[in-house]
Amino acid sequence: MALISRLEAESNIRRLVSLYCDAVNRRDADAAGLLFAPDCSITIADGPERIGRDVQIEGMRQTFTAFDFLRQQCDVGLIDVAGDRAKARLSVFEAAHRTGEDSVSLIFGFYEDEYARLAEGWRFWRRRYTMQFRSRMEVSKLQLAEGMGLGFEFAP
Numbered sequence: 001m002a003l004i005s006r007l008e009a010e011s012n013i014r015r016l017v018s019l020y021c022d023a024v025n026r027r028d029a030d031a032a033g034l035l036f037a038p039d040c041s042i043t044i045a046d047g048p049e050r051i052g053r054d055v056q057i058e059g060m061r062q063t064f065t066a067f068d069f070l071r072q073q074c075d076v077g078l079i080d081v082a083g084d085r086a087k088a089r090l091s092v093f094e095a096a097h098r099t100g101e102d103s104v105s106l107i108f109g110f111y112e113d114e115y116a117r118l119a120e121g122w123r124f125w126r127r128r129y130t131m132q133f134r135s136r137m138e139v140s141k142l143q144l145a146e147g148m149g150l151g152f153e154f155a156p
Contacts, residue, residue, distance in 0.1 A: 009081045012122045013115055017074050017090060020124070024072045027064035033057030037116050037123040044129045045109075069097040069104075074111065084117040085125075092129070103136040 016035055023032035036042075036053045043049045050059060064070065072094045079088040094107040114126035 006081050009086060009117070009122070010079045013079050013081075013086055013088065014076050016115070016122050016124070017076050021072050021074050024060075024064075024070060027067065027070055029057050029060035029064050032060055035124055037118060037125045040123070040125055040127070042124075042127045042129075045131045066098055067096050068099050069095075071095045086115040086117075086122070088113050088115070103138050106133075106135045106137060107131060108133040 020032055020035050023029075023035070033053055033056050036056050038053045039051070040053055040056060041049055041051050042056060050056060072092065075091040077089050077091070079086055090111040090113060092107070092109045092111060094105075094109075096105045096107070097103075098105070109129055109131040112128045112130070113124060115122050116125040117123075
């Protein structure tokens with residue numbers, strides 16, 4: 001029974017991560033924010049620690065409105081479950097276009113996550129994001145397949 005419980009927790013945490021990436025890709029701060037515990041804590045790169053679900057939602061709203069396009073993919077590695085808590089490290093790839101810029105940003109990094117099982121299910125409790133690589137690619141260097149478009153506009 002312990003194995004089934006652990007596998008169920010791992011599956012629910014993988015779903016949590018997928019729901020988060022989907023919300024980020026849609027730039028839906030409210031949907032993403034509901035995936036965090038009320039007393040959550042996040043540190044992004046060298047930024048300050050941000051505490052609380054409402055603080056996370058407001059930060060995501062500000063971030064998401066700055067972009068025309070945001071695509072994040074997270075690969076979940078091993079998940080260590082211990083009762084109602086769990087830990088995992090996620091590899092992250094992100095491609096983004098900030099409104100008004102003429103380049104696309106490509107970012108590689110990882111999240112070190114801690115999760116808590118609450119009454120509403122598994123939630124992000126602690127997150128630390130470390131950026132490993134960031135590059136900007138000029139639009140003129142993008143090679144689009146015939147008939148494909150960018151899906152967003154660049155400012156002149």
